Amino acid sequence: MTDPPAFELNCPLPFEQPERVLLAHGGGGRLMQNLLQDTLFPAFANPFLAAAHDGARLVLGNQVLAFSCDSYVVHPLFFAGGDIGSMAVFGTVNDLAMCGAKPLYLSVGLILEEGLEMAVLQRVVASMAEAAKRCGVLLVTGDTKVVEKGKGDGLFIHTAGIGLIETALEIGPQQVKVGDAILINGEIGAHGMAVMAEREGLAFEGPIKSDCAPLHELVSELLTAGFELHCLRDPTRGGVASVLNEIAAQAELQIELKAAQIPIDPAVASACEILGFDPLYVANEGKMLIFLPQAQAEAALACLRSHPLGRNAAQIGVVQTGAPRVILHNPYGTTRLLDLLSGEQLPRIC
Amino acid sequence: MTDPPAFELNCPLPFEQPERVLLAHGGGGRLMQNLLQDTLFPAFANPFLAAAHDGARLVLGNQVLAFSCDSYVVHPLFFAGGDIGSMAVFGTVNDLAMCGAKPLYLSVGLILEEGLEMAVLQRVVASMAEAAKRCGVLLVTGDTKVVEKGKGDGLFIHTAGIGLIETALEIGPQQVKVGDAILINGEIGAHGMAVMAEREGLAFEGPIKSDCAPLHELVSELLTAGFELHCLRDPTRGGVASVLNEIAAQAELQIELKAAQIPIDPAVASACEILGFDPLYVANEGKMLIFLPQAQAEAALACLRSHPLGRNAAQIGVVQTGAPRVILHNPYGTTRLLDLLSGEQLPRIC
Numbered sequence: 001m002t003d004p005p006a007f008e009l010n011c012p013l014p015f016e017q018p019e020r021v022l023l024a025h026g027g028g029g030r031l032m033q034n035l036l037q038d039t040l041f042p043a044f045a046n047p048f049l050a051a052a053h054d055g056a057r058l059v060l061g062n063q064v065l066a067f068s069c070d071s072y073v074v075h076p077l078f079f080a081g082g083d084i085g086s087m088a089v090f091g092t093v094n095d096l097a098m099c100g101a102k103p104l105y106l107s108v109g110l111i112l113e114e115g116l117e118m119a120v121l122q123r124v125v126a127s128m129a130e131a132a133k134r135c136g137v138l139l140v141t142g143d144t145k146v147v148e149k150g151k152g153d154g155l156f157i158h159t160a161g162i163g164l165i166e167t168a169l170e171i172g173p174q175q176v177k178v179g180d181a182i183l184i185n186g187e188i189g190a191h192g193m194a195v196m197a198e199r200e201g202l203a204f205e206g207p208i209k210s211d212c213a214p215l216h217e218l219v220s221e222l223l224t225a226g227f228e229l230h231c232l233r234d235p236t237r238g239g240v241a242s243v244l245n246e247i248a249a250q251a252e253l254q255i256e257l258k259a260a261q262i263p264i265d266p267a268v269a270s271a272c273e274i275l276g277f278d279p280l281y282v283a284n285e286g287k288m289l290i291f292l293p294q295a296q297a298e299a300a301l302a303c304l305r306s307h308p309l310g311r312n313a314a315q316i317g318v319v320q321t322g323a324p325r326v327i328l329h330n331p332y333g334t335t336r337l338l339d340l341l342s343g344e345q346l347p348r349i350c
Numbered sequence: 351m352t353d354p355p356a357f358e359l360n361c362p363l364p365f366e367q368p369e370r371v372l373l374a375h376g377g378g379g380r381l382m383q384n385l386l387q388d389t390l391f392p393a394f395a396n397p398f399l400a401a402a403h404d405g406a407r408l409v410l411g412n413q414v415l416a417f418s419c420d421s422y423v424v425h426p427l428f429f430a431g432g433d434i435g436s437m438a439v440f441g442t443v444n445d446l447a448m449c450g451a452k453p454l455y456l457s458v459g460l461i462l463e464e465g466l467e468m469a470v471l472q473r474v475v476a477s478m479a480e481a482a483k484r485c486g487v488l489l490v491t492g493d494t495k496v497v498e499k500g501k502g503d504g505l506f507i508h509t510a511g512i513g514l515i516e517t518a519l520e521i522g523p524q525q526v527k528v529g530d531a532i533l534i535n536g537e538i539g540a541h542g543m544a545v546m547a548e549r550e551g552l553a554f555e556g557p558i559k560s561d562c563a564p565l566h567e568l569v570s571e572l573l574t575a576g577f578e579l580h581c582l583r584d585p586t587r588g589g590v591a592s593v594l595n596e597i598a599a600q601a602e603l604q605i606e607l608k609a610a611q612i613p614i615d616p617a618v619a620s621a622c623e624i625l626g627f628d629p630l631y632v633a634n635e636g637k638m639l640i641f642l643p644q645a646q647a648e649a650a651l652a653c654l655r656s657h658p659l660g661r662n663a664a665q666i667g668v669v670q671t672g673a674p675r676v677i678l679h680n681p682y683g684t685t686r687l688l689d690l691l692s693g694e695q696l697p698r699i700c
Contacts, residue, residue, distance in 0.1 A: 021466040026496030035494065039472055043479040044458075048490035056490035058455060060514065063411035069457035069510055070493045105398075105408060107419035109508045111461070116371040122389055129393040140398035140406035143420045144385065146376025147698060151503040158459045160419055160510030164410065348497060 024343025028238025081210030101163025206267030213286030254322030374693025378588025431560030435477030451513025556617030563636030604672030
């Protein structure tokens, strides 16, 4: 297979912005990148946004803080392995952790649809509280709005978070270097397929549970052990392939992955095969990609594997000089360009 | 008129929580208070939430920060004097200012409905950018989600904000004291009636414009002048009456208002009268209530009046010992209890 020419990724993207918002604009793929690059970033231009990381790094007095936020619109609200409440806590905790921060405080905004069962709200709130306790974060401020029936979808949650950055490392895509190893802390694609199964009422051979989990402890252990972390990123919407495309573009380097080294649960792999999904583009909610010097990869993998959330950690690729793109090496010696999708295989996955 | 017995406000509220979420749960009235007290505060119990202010006060290293958030679901998106974009910036800036903080950084979450015109999004984003510039805040991190047509309503915005508290005063409802004067920086009810007019296609005698505006400069001037501010609060959802009820309950003190001293634009007053709204319960987006010692009231009013956003500032009431309730003294010597409404006169006003 011939690789497409590199200008496709270097030049302004050739898509024209459609006149109306499409579902695909929320998918973490190319349309979303266009929306950010054409509309949002130019309007709000500042160096914090230009860093294009999972959160902003703010220096306030003698402290360095991380500040991040996410809205959660996952449908359905409950699925095997998690729910919108735990996701809304873990998701923002993870974004802070990806900045190398210790998560401390969260804000919570609820947008409720008229008619939502109070019992559902209580279940979600209880799940948020339990998740916050697990992460040692406090939900310190919040807001509740209600919209008319038919103007929402049960329940949307927005969380913003503040974390404390104690490492001197500046973790982010700009720090990625040629020769870096790319690690992941376990199997890909479970969250997306668990939500898909719940949404469509599908039963697969093995049970598939979302990997929804907080990653701050893993990050803390890597930092405490002194690894020179260049970049951390949780491959949520758009999966591993989309997130690596973003990082390749920001670092202006080529990423090469070995398909055979990418951990995947057989049940998730077969569900993806049956339904025609590429697991490299399926969302994760408890995984992170770690960029660090190749010389430290083995020790970092040992560190990850000593934690329950990193037992199946693996090195999946390396960073090379070359056009900013992501190349997948298949077992039979062929290669495939992992491009940004125009949208998302599974809307409203998070 | 006989005042209702005080136990109604002191005891657990007699309403039973309905089985489903009602529009009124979002209204800033009694149902919303019940939802917060019964469901949200117990689940997330911590001293920051217990302070029940517009934002949390966080000590981090040698800094004291304010952290606040709000979702914006106002309908329609554009109205005389503002739009959802400027509201989403000014609203969170104001919540930070009410903590006595200098607003610094905002996060932005957009929940877009499939089919939203891109031109509308661009107009809202431009308005946010302009509002942020006016306030000297940076939008440093964000998130965009898209939901299917019919599962949202064009555009919802969530902003969270971080501000720096440099005053040694701990501003909040717990600091309100017997003998405090209650000031307001101008006329009430304009925002609610402007949105109402836009929503229903009404034209009133005079043009009614929302008062949507950032209050951080006014707060900064009061702090710089050295006034002993006990509490600041912007009377948004539920208006002046609802917000004063909350403060009376938190401070465990009685609030007395003089109707004749409450500034109101004649066009707003007559629109309220025609439509049967009580302007004391109508939302404001550029007003604040200021609690400070009576001896400082005149000087503080002079300070407020020297700023364009405080030209019509007035003292509207005082804090007294007594049951935690809000009493309105009418010009003819009668009094009226301003209770919490069960819901909100105007849903989706902010």
